[in-house]
Amino acid sequence: MDETLERLPPTYATFLRLERAGVAAKVIAAQLEVEPEALPLLAELAHAKLAQARDDCPRPSQGG
Amino acid sequence: MMARTCRPGWGHAVAATWPLVGRDEELRLLRSQLADAELTGLVLAGAAGTGKSRLARELLRVAAEAGHPTERIVASRASATIPFGAFAHLLPALEGAPTAATLRAASGALAARGGARRLVLVVDDAHLLDDASVALLHLVMLERTVFTLATTRSGDDPVSDAVVALWKDVDAARLEVQPLSRDETTELAEAGLGGALDAGTARGLWQASRGNPLYLREIVMTARSAGALRVERGLWTIGGEALAPPTSLADVVELRMRGLSAAALEATEVLAVADVLGLAALVDLHGRDAVAELERRGLLQIDDDGRRRPVRLEHPLHGEVVRQRIGRARLTGVARTLADQTDGFGGRRREDALQLAVWRMQVGETTDAGPLVMAAREAYARGSYELASRLLGFARRIAPDDTESALLSAQLDHEHGRHAEAEFIYADVGSLPDGAAVARVAVQRAVNLFFGLGDEDGALAVLREASEAAPERAGELTANQAWLRLNAGWPGDTLELVAGIDDRGDPDVALMVEVTTAWAQTTAGRPAAGLAAAEHARQLRDALAPTRLNRFRDFPELPRALALLTLGDHIAAAEAIGSGRAAALDTHPRFVQAWWSFLAGQLAVRRGQLATAAAAFREGAVIQSRLRQPGLLRRDLAGLALTAALRGDLATARASLAELDATGARPERLHAPLAEQARAWTAWAGGATEEAIALLRTAAADARMRGSHAAESELLHDLARLDVVNGVADRLAALAADGGPLAALRAQHAAAIRQGDGRRLGHAARAFADAGARVMAADAHGRAAVAFDAAGDPRAARLHRHAAQEERDRVDGLSTPALARTHERVALTAREREVVARTVGGLTNREIAEQLGIAKRTVDNLLHRAYGKLGVSDRDAAGRALGLSLPHR
Numbered sequence: 045m046d047e048t049l050e051r052l053p054p055t056y057a058t059f060l061r062l063e064r065a066g067v068a069a070k071v072i073a074a075q076l077e078v079e080p081e082a083l084p085l086l087a088e089l090a091h092a093k094l095a096q097a098r099d100d101c102p103r104p105s106q107g108g
Numbered sequence: 109m110m111a112r113t114c115r116p117g118w119g120h121a122v123a124a125t126w127p128l129v130g131r132d133e134e135l136r137l138l139r140s141q142l143a144d145a146e147l148t149g150l151v152l153a154g155a156a157g158t159g160k161s162r163l164a165r166e167l168l169r170v171a172a173e174a175g176h177p178t179e180r181i182v183a184s185r186a187s188a189t190i191p192f193g194a195f196a197h198l199l200p201a202l203e204g205a206p207t208a209a210t211l212r213a214a215s216g217a218l219a220a221r222g223g224a225r226r227l228v229l230v231v232d233d234a235h236l237l238d239d240a241s242v243a244l245l246h247l248v249m250l251e252r253t254v255f256t257l258a259t260t261r262s263g264d265d266p267v268s269d270a271v272v273a274l275w276k277d278v279d280a281a282r283l284e285v286q287p288l289s290r291d292e293t294t295e296l297a298e299a300g301l302g303g304a305l306d307a308g309t310a311r312g313l314w315q316a317s318r319g320n321p322l323y324l325r326e327i328v329m330t331a332r333s334a335g336a337l338r339v340e341r342g343l344w345t346i347g348g349e350a351l352a353p354p355t356s357l358a359d360v361v362e363l364r365m366r367g368l369s370a371a372a373l374e375a376t377e378v379l380a381v382a383d384v385l386g387l388a389a390l391v392d393l394h395g396r397d398a399v400a401e402l403e404r405r406g407l408l409q410i411d412d413d414g415r416r417r418p419v420r421l422e423h424p425l426h427g428e429v430v431r432q433r434i435g436r437a438r439l440t441g442v443a444r445t446l447a448d449q450t451d452g453f454g455g456r457r458r459e460d461a462l463q464l465a466v467w468r469m470q471v472g473e474t475t476d477a478g479p480l481v482m483a484a485r486e487a488y489a490r491g492s493y494e495l496a497s498r499l500l501g502f503a504r505r506i507a508p509d510d511t512e513s514a515l516l517s518a519q520l521d522h523e524h525g526r527h528a529e530a531e532f533i534y535a536d537v538g539s540l541p542d543g544a545a546v547a548r549v550a551v552q553r554a555v556n557l558f559f560g561l562g563d564e565d566g567a568l569a570v571l572r573e574a575s576e577a578a579p580e581r582a583g584e585l586t587a588n589q590a591w592l593r594l595n596a597g598w599p600g601d602t603l604e605l606v607a608g609i610d611d612r613g614d615p616d617v618a619l620m621v622e623v624t625t626a627w628a629q630t631t632a633g634r635p636a637a638g639l640a641a642a643e644h645a646r647q648l649r650d651a652l653a654p655t656r657l658n659r660f661r662d663f664p665e666l667p668r669a670l671a672l673l674t675l676g677d678h679i680a681a682a683e684a685i686g687s688g689r690a691a692a693l694d695t696h697p698r699f700v701q702a703w704w705s706f707l708a709g710q711l712a713v714r715r716g717q718l719a720t721a722a723a724a725f726r727e728g729a730v731i732q733s734r735l736r737q738p739g740l741l742r743r744d745l746a747g748l749a750l751t752a753a754l755r756g757d758l759a760t761a762r763a764s765l766a767e768l769d770a771t772g773a774r775p776e777r778l779h780a781p782l783a784e785q786a787r788a789w790t791a792w793a794g795g796a797t798e799e800a801i802a803l804l805r806t807a808a809a810d811a812r813m814r815g816s817h818a819a820e821s822e823l824l825h826d827l828a829r830l831d832v833v834n835g836v837a838d839r840l841a842a843l844a845a846d847g848g849p850l851a852a853l854r855a856q857h858a859a860a861i862r863q864g865d866g867r868r869l870g871h872a873a874r875a876f877a878d879a880g881a882r883v884m885a886a887d888a889h890g891r892a893a894v895a896f897d898a899a900g901d902p903r904a905a906r907l908h909r910h911a912a913q914e915e916r917d918r919v920d921g922l923s924t925p926a927l928a929r930t931h932e933r934v935a936l937t938a939r940e941r942e943v944v945a946r947t948v949g950g951l952t953n954r955e956i957a958e959q960l961g962i963a964k965r966t967v968d969n970l971l972h973r974a975y976g977k978l979g980v981s982d983r984d985a986a987g988r989a990l991g992l993s994l995p996h997r
Contacts, residue, residue, distance in 0.1 A: 051289060051290070051291055052289050053130075053286045053287055053288055053289040053292070053319060054286075054287070054289075054319075055284075055286040055287075056286065077406060078262075078284045079153070079282055079284070081281075081282045082153065082282040082283065082284045084281070085137065085281055085282065085283045085284075086283070086284060086286075088137060089133050089134065089137060092133040092136070092137070093133050096132070096133060
């Protein structure tokens, strides 16, 4: 999982780590420096990008 | 993620329009939002350059395709003073000051632009709208007559309450558009450039842009125009220069900082010079209010690093732009302030000493070379080679005869390809204070002589002389001699030398001995022992002080990965190579990066990922060319040649071998077997099977003589694949005893070939496939098919033929002897096969006749008969029928 997270844009990776750790949404929003109203869509995108990254192959030129 | 369509070596022009990359999920989300009739719109927020407008325009296109009427307005500071200014082209002329009636009329006019479906309206830079326009949007969104997609910047001037109300009051969702990931940034740059990046350049672009598409594009365009970004060996690469911020971005950055108080602006200048500063130090200099202001504006990044809480500007480009803006006098003043403050705080940490030296250097207020040299060592240990060079240059101006700075300069010269300059420094070193210094100079000089100048005798002589002058350092000097002996291709001698070293109490010597042992054991065909030694080397490395300078501290992971590869544990090898390569990009010297590229290429060849292998070998070749280390360049060129030969790309294979030969005689023969292997397969691909066999025999005998049994095993296996099994299968079985699982597989395969046993060949094929050795698996399946054909078992033959084709399909353009046989439905004679292979390889009939020493008429007749047997009429079809890859044209 961590290796896949590393391949995401940093904000989404951080969100997923904080969510996994059970951090409250308000705190996550503050940590990510986003408006709280933006968190639902950010969460949806984060999970979508994680699912996509799991399906994608690593870049061939980076040792995979 | 969008499919990557880049191919290395596409044109050298930068694309006028860059594609939308890394936004598939955002677009899917936006489409679903648009389709939801309950939603009134969406606010796309984000920093400048993240691609909000581009995303909005893409959604507009999607909406239009779905049958929605669409419009777009762009707010600006100019139109912000005019009621409904941004809507001017969409609304009828409205008389007088805005009133409720005017608003109602405007709302009606806008809604009327829709029809059966809602109007989709993009509002760019909504934060710049005048109040009347915001009120209009508020109304149409409340009434759900228009779906509005508004873009607005995050982190700049506070957004007006009216714009905030757009998403808080009217069921509009808010999406913060984020920068791209590292992979996406590379993908975008490659799409824009029309070609692949080398790994170092990809990393550099990621670090400079931090995934901001606008920054990335501008950086690439500027670097390309300046010639700093160019194509080498088919890869886009930065030629060593730092990526400077493009002037067009200066405006973007200045806009970010518009309206800052004087104290906050000064704080940005301090951070631009310092790069990173403790929070307490920043507050001490500029006050809590200024720091809070910067944090509110999103211009700071504050890490939680225990007590110190390091602070830096939010984006590295901000610092670059500010540094360029403030001028030399101000930069010097800031550096003096920072140096005085660090002195005042005590400055005990290593990074403080480094920073202090840098600032004093910038100010020009230092007369003592000592701190500069210490700072240079710190910079070198951290991988900041350019900074180390600058500090040393300064130190040597102050103290030209300082030996320490001279030696560090020579080391940097060597690592940057300036070998003659390094030798000049070494030869000029005067008397040295003790044995440790004698040994240090001798080792550095010997490495430069061997790897840089190709003088093996000179290198060994230097080490011998030092042993006589400093017998107490014999252990260290012998360990280095062993290292050179290994690289000269004598692993047996290497192990004898290290076995005779008593002095392992010195941690540096112990580490070097273990790394050398690990490498030599694996090269000698004992990869399990090599792996054990590599693990021990890791422990020794981890026990070293973090900044202790030891050129082998970067090394233990390399022989470990090599051992895993030799054992045939490709999964563990892939993990080791992937992480090693990534780590090397951050802090390790470039020659270490090149080693990882080479191992990545070796793994990819094993797995049949030939395009990946070629890219990795090219990267290594680019680095070695820059480092001017032709001995190690030969290694990467051999890899390129082999990969090309396996794909049937004779032109590339021959060109790579020609370039390899042009490097001349070199002492580095550790990878000579790979070069001979490449030569052999290039000959085979050109139809010269007998020549290929002769080359492999000679190479295998040489490898055996030198004790390079791992290479011997590979070369003998290649011979078996060319039907040379007498004496080969038995020798492979003997080598398998210590050679590990993959060596054992090779022996089983060779024994099965000797027996012509289809069942055993099938077992070998499946075992190779399980190990991820796709090239071998394809070959073994192909041979099993032929064996079952000969045994009169067409069903089994068909199964293995199918399996061979499946494996081959996974490997782009693979050509092997067994695959060629697999496709033969009728028996060609050896001569017919030889002639057909040469013609498929691109030779004319006359050239084939000359090569084989037969008449052209005979070649014509042989081809005619072979074509008849195969049921084809030209060489392209013959190639397909025999499963031979045609040369790339």
